[in-house]
Each structure stands twice: as C-alpha cells, then as structure tokens.
Amino acid sequence: MQQIIYFIRKFRYFLLFLLLEILAFTFIIQHHSYHKSKFVNSANSISGGIYNKTNSINEFFHLKTENERLIEENTALKNSLSIKNLSENQDSFKLNDSAQYGQKYEYTYAKIINNNYTNRNNTLTINKGIKQGITSDLGVINSKGIIGVTKSTSSNYTTVLSILNNNSKINVRLKNSNHFGTLVWDGKDYNILQLIDIPRQAQFKDGDTIITGGKSAIFPEGIKIGVIKNFKFENNQFQDINIQLFNDMSSIGYVQIVKNLERTEQLNLEKESLNE
Amino acid sequence: MNSLILNNSLRFIGLVLLQVLIFNHINLFGYLNPMVYIAWILLFPIRKNKSLFLILSFLLGLSIDFFSDSGGINAAATLAIAFIRLPILKMVLRKTDFDFLLFNLRAVSFSKAFIFIVILTIIHHFIVFSLEYFSLNSFYPIISNTILTSVFTIIIIILGIILFSKKK
Numbered sequence: 001m002q003q004i005i006y007f008i009r010k011f012r013y014f015l016l017f018l019l020l021e022i023l024a025f026t027f028i029i030q031h032h033s034y035h036k037s038k039f040v041n042s043a044n045s046i047s048g049g050i051y052n053k054t055n056s057i058n059e060f061f062h063l064k065t066e067n068e069r070l071i072e073e074n075t076a077l078k079n080s081l082s083i084k085n086l087s088e089n090q091d092s093f094k095l096n097d098s099a100q101y102g103q104k105y106e107y108t109y110a111k112i113i114n115n116n117y118t119n120r121n122n123t124l125t126i127n128k129g130i131k132q133g134i135t136s137d138l139g140v141i142n143s144k145g146i147i148g149v150t151k152s153t154s155s156n157y158t159t160v161l162s163i164l165n166n167n168s169k170i171n172v173r174l175k176n177s178n179h180f181g182t183l184v185w186d187g188k189d190y191n192i193l194q195l196i197d198i199p200r201q202a203q204f205k206d207g208d209t210i211i212t213g214g215k216s217a218i219f220p221e222g223i224k225i226g227v228i229k230n231f232k233f234e235n236n237q238f239q240d241i242n243i244q245l246f247n248d249m250s251s252i253g254y255v256q257i258v259k260n261l262e263r264t265e266q267l268n269l270e271k272e273s274l275n276e
Numbered sequence: 277m278n279s280l281i282l283n284n285s286l287r288f289i290g291l292v293l294l295q296v297l298i299f300n301h302i303n304l305f306g307y308l309n310p311m312v313y314i315a316w317i318l319l320f321p322i323r324k325n326k327s328l329f330l331i332l333s334f335l336l337g338l339s340i341d342f343f344s345d346s347g348g349i350n351a352a353a354t355l356a357i358a359f360i361r362l363p364i365l366k367m368v369l370r371k372t373d374f375d376f377l378l379f380n381l382r383a384v385s386f387s388k389a390f391i392f393i394v395i396l397t398i399i400h401h402f403i404v405f406s407l408e409y410f411s412l413n414s415f416y417p418i419i420s421n422t423i424l425t426s427v428f429t430i431i432i433i434i435l436g437i438i439l440f441s442k443k444k
Contacts (some may be wrong), residue, residue, distance in 0.1 A: 033348025
C-alpha cells in the first residue's frame with residue numbers, strides 16, 4: 001500500500017498529465033462522432049456572444065457585397081416568378097387542390113457569426129438556436145449554393161458542419177443527367193471540392209453544372225453548387241473530379257436554413273422498407 | 277506575488293481573445309494562421325508546483341477549442357508542451373539547478389531563448405496538425421503546415437515578447 005502511495009506521489013505530475021490528456025482525447029473523439037459533440041463547441045453563450053459582438057462590427061464592412069448578392073438573388077427570383085406566371089397562364093384548366101400545395105420546406109434566415117475555411121475540418125457558427133426552432137441536421141444554404149448542415153445547438157446559437165470538412169458528404173447529381181455522386185473536400189483549396197462515387201457510364205465535360213440530388217432528406221433537390229473544373233479518366237474510372245463552387249466560402253454573410261417538414265416521414269418510410 | 281497572478285490571468289484572457297478574434301482569421305497566403313496563444317506557456321513563471329500549470333494550460337487549450345470547434349485538439353497539444361517545457365528548458369540551458377523563481381525569458385541569451393521557443397512551437401504545431409488531419413496519408417500537408425505555420429508563429433511570438441516585456 002505504501003508503495004502505491006509512493007508511486008503516485010513520485011509520478012503525480014505525469015499521472016495528472018495523462019489524465020488531462022485522456023480527457024482531451026475524449027473530447028476529440030466525441031467531436032468526430034456526429035451527434036455527440038455536446039460539450040466543446042462554439043454554440044455556447046460565451047463564445048457565441050463574443051462572436052456575435054465582433055461580427056456586428058465586421059458586418060459593416062461587407063454591406064456592399066451583401067447588397068449586391070441580395071440584388072442578384074432578387075433578380076433571379078423575379079425571373080423565375082415571371083416564368084411561372086407565364087406557364088400558369090397557358091395552363092388555364094388547372095385544378096386548385098389545396099392538398100397538392102402542401103409546403104415541404106420551411107426557410108429561416110440566420111447570420112454567420114464565425115466563419116472558418118482554412119482548417120482541415122471547418123465549422124461555422126450562426127446566430128440562431130433552439131429558441132428560433134433550429135435543430136440538428138438541417139441544411140444551410142445561401143443564394144449561390146450550399147454551406148453545410150447544422151450540428152450542435154444551444155438556446156441562441158448553432159454550429160454548422162461546413163462542406164469544407166472531412167466528415168461532410170453531400171449527395172449531388174449532374175444537372176443534365178440523373179447520375180448521383182458524393183461531394184467531399186480534400187482540404188486543399190476552399191473553393192474547390194471533389195466529386196466521388198460517380199458511375200463510369202455518366203457523361204459530362206468541363207463546365208457542367210452540379211446540383212444537389214434529391215436523395216438526401218436535408219437539402220431540397222436542384223440547388224446549384226458549382227461547375228466541373230477538370231477531371232481525369234483513368235483505369236475505366238473517373239478520377240479527381242474537381243468542382244469549382246459558385247460560392248466564395250471565404251465571404252459568406254447571411255444564410256438560409258432549410259427545414260424539411262417531411263423528413264421524419266421520409267426517413268421512417270426508408271427504414272421500414274429496409275427492414276422488410 | 278499578487279501582480280504575478282493578475283499579470284498571468286490578464287495574459288491568459290488577452291491571448292485567448294487575440295487568438296480567436298484576430299489571429300484565427302489572418303489567413304496569410306490563404307491558409308496560414310499563427311497560434312500565438314502558446315506564448316502564455318513560454319512566459320509562465322517556472323515553479324516547483326507543476327500541477328496548477330498543467331491544469332491551466334489544459335484550460336487554455338480548451339478555451340481555444342471552444343471558440344474554434346476543434347474538439348480537444350488544442351487542449352491536447354498545449355498540455356503536451358506544458359509537460360515537456362521544463363525538460364526542454366533544462367536541455368537548452370544546460371543547467372540542472374537554475375533559479376526557478378527568478379527565471380525570465382528575456383534574461384537568458386537570445387539564441388537560447390530562440391531555440392527554446394522554436395522547439396516548443398514545432399512540437400505543438402505538429403501535434404495540432406496531426407490530430408486535425410488524423411491520417412497517415414496526409415503526411416505531406418501535416419509537415420508543410422507545421423513548418424510554415426511555425427515560422428509565422430515564432431516571428432510573431434518573438435516580436436510580441438520583445439515589444440511587451442521588460443528587459444531585466
């Protein structure tokens with residue numbers, strides 16, 4: 001017994017070091033598993049509050065670009081509205097069945113108060129949380145493409161798993177055909193992502209547009225993401241398909257959060273058919 | 277004694293805020309962000325009681341992690357250099373019994389202080405980037421990131437120490 005006490009006394013600093021190191025590694029591992037990063041994240045009131053304060057100063061310097069982006073989006077929306085009006089006028093015998101107009105997606109806006117894009121695993125913080133109805137696993141987009149998926153929430157802040165993250169895998173497809181692939185990031189350039197798992201019979205060329213696929217229950221189908229920058233075809237396989245994003249990930253201000261109102265329904269159905 | 281505690285607490289809070297609000301967003305050449313908060317480890321007075329130092333450096337790393345959403349990466353790396361600080365210092369200074377209480381980084385010769393800062397910074401950065409990438413395939417980006425960021429960090433830390441500390 002005395003020897004044990006002697007041992008502990010002799011190595012007490014090393015044991016303390018070991019204990020704290022194990023604690024740190026527990027946080028790292030928790031952080032890697034998607035839903036468990038409850039403790040160490042910037043969605044708490046202290047860091048969220050500080051980021052919120054500094055962002056309100058920074059925001060002032062980006063008003064011009066933000067306004068330009070809004071004007072662009074407004075023009076695009078007006079254009080699509082006019083196209084829609086045209087088609088509705090032509091089809092004058094439409095039946096107005098209210099059940100067919102069920103809303104599938106609900107959009108909320110939020111402001112990015114902390115943006116990271118230089119690390120291997122990037123996370124963003126936005127200024128809305130549980131009080132505003134944000135939960136985990138909601139899509140985050142802006143007018144030029146997708147940003148990421150919400151991760152941890154606190155009462156007023158939420159962290160977002162950016163698409164510039166090793167753990168982010170987004171289902172996407174080619175705009176001109178229905179071939180699905182997965183969007184990942186190799187950690188090199190923050191405006192260039194990689195497309196993998198695309199079947200080899202897919203046909204595309206440089207400059208083709210990539211949009212979100214309808215397979216995920218998070219993002220609506222058809223959000224434009226970027227264009228194919230270059231690719232190689234080796235060993236009968238597509239290699240290194242680089243996607244140039246429409247978004248500039250280093251300057252994003254306001255974003256929209258997409259809530260899929262039929263998500264539970266879709267997931268339950270998929271689970272049921274998997275069990276059969 | 278009280279001014280020592282006050283000084284170190286202010287330095288703790290100041291360096292954390294400086295790191296998360298300014299240095300995390302520098303992005304020199306697109307991706308280099310110096311980690312200057314480890315200056316706190318370098319400047320903390322050396323005493324025989326190490327447990328408080330270990331716990332505080334863990335908390336320092338953890339507060340950086342809270343802001344940058346990195347799990348416990350900075351906590352692990354900061355704790356590691358806090359633990360090996362004394363052995364490295366003894367190795368660099370080649371003295372076994374120097375005056376612990378009166379030790380001041382400005383009091384030793386520049387070349388020795390420089391070697392001390394370089395060794396600890398490189399070890400710290402290597403741990404941070406290995407844990408961040410966490411795969412053997414990305415050996416090259418880990419090494420290049422470590423070296424480039426270390427150079428940047430060391431320059432800023434040395435400039436900061438020269439500017440903001442009194443020479444004895």
